[in-house]
Structures are given as C-alpha cells and as structure tokens.
Amino acid sequence: MLVRARLFAPTVLAALITSFTVGTACADDVQVAVAANFTAPIQAIANDFEKDTGHKLIAAYGATGQFYTQIKNGAPFEVFLAADDSTPEKLEKEGETVPGSRFTYAVGTLALWSAKDGYVDPEGQVLKEGTYQHLAIANPKAAPYGLAATQVLEKMGLTEKVKDKLVEGQNITQAYQFVSTGNAQLGFVALSQIYKDGKVSSGSAWIIPEALHDPIKQDAVILKKGANNPAAKALTEYLKGPKAAAIIKSFGYHL
The missing domain is CATH 3.40.190.10 (Periplasmic binding protein-like II)
Known part of the structure; x- marks a missing residue:
C-alpha cells in the first residue's frame, strides 16, 4: 500500500x-x-x-x-x-x-427622501409646503434620475417655486450625500440608495408614482x-x- x-x-x-x-x-x-x-x-x-x-x-x-x-x-x-x-x-x-x-x-424607481424620520409624508405634500431650504437633485443633463426629478417637479407645477432651492449633484450619489449630511433637507434619490429587503432603511421617503416621470x-x-x-x-x-x-x-x- x-x-x-x-x-x-x-x-x-x-x-x-x-x-x-x-x-x-x-x-x-x-x-x-x-x-x-x-x-x-x-x-x-x-x-x-x-x-x-x-x-x-x-x-x-x-x-x-x-x-x-x-x-x-x-x-x-x-x-x-x-x-x-x-x-x-x-x-x-x-x-x-x-x-x-x-x-x-x-x-429604476425615484424617491423623495429626507434623512429625518417622519419629515416626508407618504403623498409628498412636503414638496408643496416649501418649508425646506434646499432640495437636492442629480444633474439632469448627465443623470437620468435627475432628469426624472425635473419631470416630477414640472408635472406637479413646482418648477418655478423650487428653482431657488435646488442644489445639484454631479450624479445621484452626490445628491444622496447632500441629504444624508443635512446640507439639503430633501432630495430626489434612487430608491435603491435607501431601500433594502422591502423597506426604506433610514429616514422618511415618498416613493414617487411612475406616472409622474418617464420610465x-x-x-x-x-x-x-x-x-x-x-x-x-x-x-x-x-x-x-x-x-x-x-x-x-x-x-x-x-x-
């Protein structure tokens, strides 16, 4: 052997x-x-x-x-x-x-998000109330989620009302960072950035209906x-x- x-x-x-x-x-x-x-x-x-x-x-x-x-x-x-x-x-x-x-x-799915619990209501009425100072979006010329955000604002009749509140990130990650650090009270982000296993993982959010922007x-x-x-x-x-x-x-x- x-x-x-x-x-x-x-x-x-x-x-x-x-x-x-x-x-x-x-x-x-x-x-x-x-x-x-x-x-x-x-x-x-x-x-x-x-x-x-x-x-x-x-x-x-x-x-x-x-x-x-x-x-x-x-x-x-x-x-x-x-x-x-x-x-x-x-x-x-x-x-x-x-x-x-x-x-x-x-x-993808677009969301309106705040790092603060309870700040964003389920219908997104917080956008119309205008009590926030800054609203973050991604550059609509380079980032499709930013373009979708501008379409939402237009369909809601808020483009002119919020234009002086907008802070623009180069991409959706930077838009998310503006909100997560508190530099913006609200922001349009990708749902994937704040969502895991069937729920929003932090803060508060309005998951925006697909009818308000192009797919x-x-x-x-x-x-x-x-x-x-x-x-x-x-x-x-x-x-x-x-x-x-x-x-x-x-x-x-x-x-």
Missing part, C-alpha cells in the same frame, strides 16, 4: 496543479462602468459573480452622461451598466458596442473593448440570471 501511495502521489499532485492552472487561466477581469444608482446592487452581485464564475468585476461608478463622454474618448470600459436606455442605444448606433448585447437589466429603464451593453473578453459576456449573462435578479429586486428595482 505504501508503494502504491508513492506511485500515485505525483500523479494526483500533477492533476491538482493542472486543475488549478486551468481554473486560473479561465478567470478574467472585466472593467465595468456602473451608473451611480446601481452601486450597492452591483457590489452585492459582484461577490456571487466571482464565486460562481471565477471572473473578477472591476467597477467604476458615476453619471451615465459622463461615462458616455469617457467611452467616446477611449476609456477602457468593457461593459456599461447605464441609468437609462437611450445612452447605450446611442452608443450602439455609433458602433461602440457589441451588436445584439444590449438589454434592460433593471427599471427609468436601465440598459446594459458590452462595449467594443469587451468583445473578446469572456468575463464581459459572462457578466451580462449573469445579470439575467436568478441570483442577480433576486438582489436587484431587493433594492427596489423592477425587472
């Missing part, structure tokens, strides 16, 4: 080394541009993605409009998770994407730089699967 063990040990070791080498060789990094509102969900998804596929997701977060400019200027992103559907479609028409790779990975369809697409990267394809397929869907829904998105 000892002789057989000595004979087979090198073979087993070689097999283990080969298995490890193959697994390592198949693992790739994927550079992803992620809309700021999707920061928490993609961080949660990344953990499972890496465990299940071996690929590593390297994310940058920001405003969709800013990412468009960076992509056009040669930024090394391989997958783009936008906060709208129009920007990926535009890149597609301009030949910057892998044909047929675009799809909607989530539909926030968020599309993903593989960019030209990711055409030959297996991890780029793996990520977009993973986002369509049940594990990712469960995480996305838990942050208040629709699919």
Whole structure:
C-alpha cells in the first residue's frame, strides 16, 4: 500500500496543479462602468459573480452622461451598466458596442427622501409646503434620475417655486450625500440608495408614482473593448440570471 501511495502521489499532485492552472487561466477581469444608482446592487452581485464564475468585476461608478463622454474618448470600459436606455442605444448606433448585447437589466424607481424620520409624508405634500431650504437633485443633463426629478417637479407645477432651492449633484450619489449630511433637507434619490429587503432603511421617503416621470429603464451593453473578453459576456449573462435578479429586486428595482 505504501508503494502504491508513492506511485500515485505525483500523479494526483500533477492533476491538482493542472486543475488549478486551468481554473486560473479561465478567470478574467472585466472593467465595468456602473451608473451611480446601481452601486450597492452591483457590489452585492459582484461577490456571487466571482464565486460562481471565477471572473473578477472591476467597477467604476458615476453619471451615465459622463461615462458616455469617457467611452467616446477611449476609456477602457468593457461593459456599461447605464441609468437609462437611450445612452447605450446611442452608443450602439455609433458602433461602440457589441451588436445584439444590449438589454434592460433593471427599471429604476425615484424617491423623495429626507434623512429625518417622519419629515416626508407618504403623498409628498412636503414638496408643496416649501418649508425646506434646499432640495437636492442629480444633474439632469448627465443623470437620468435627475432628469426624472425635473419631470416630477414640472408635472406637479413646482418648477418655478423650487428653482431657488435646488442644489445639484454631479450624479445621484452626490445628491444622496447632500441629504444624508443635512446640507439639503430633501432630495430626489434612487430608491435603491435607501431601500433594502422591502423597506426604506433610514429616514422618511415618498416613493414617487411612475406616472409622474418617464420610465427609468436601465440598459446594459458590452462595449467594443469587451468583445473578446469572456468575463464581459459572462457578466451580462449573469445579470439575467436568478441570483442577480433576486438582489436587484431587493433594492427596489423592477425587472
């Protein structure tokens, strides 16, 4: 038995080394541009993605409009998770994407939020009362959630009334920070920033009816730089699967 063990040990070791080498060789990094509102969900998804596929997701977060400019200027992103559907479609028409790779990975929800408990009522009447000094929004020219916020104000007839109260963040993360730090009493944020497992996790909020703004369809697409990267394809397929869907829904998105 000892002789057989000595004979087979090198073979087993070689097999283990080969298995490890193959697994390592198949693992790739994927550079992803992620809309700021999707920061928490993609961080949660990344953990499972890496465990299940071996690929590593390297994310940058920001405003969709800013990412468009960076992509056009040669930024090394391989997958783009936008906060709208129009920007990926535009890149597609301009030949910057892998044909047929675009799809909607989530539909976002806008919320009016205050870090203070009980400050925002369930119908959003606090917006009309005007007792707040500052109202935070994301830049409507670069961030789809900011554009949706301006549509809400317009439909409620409040555009002129609140224009001197507005404080504008470069993206939805900065708008959230204005409110969370108390620099703004109120702000339009992505529900995903304040929502977890079926409830608002802090402060008070009005979940804004979809009828008050255009749908926030968020599309993903593989960019030209990711055409030959297996991890780029793996990520977009993973986002369509049940594990990712469960995480996305838990942050208040629709699919």
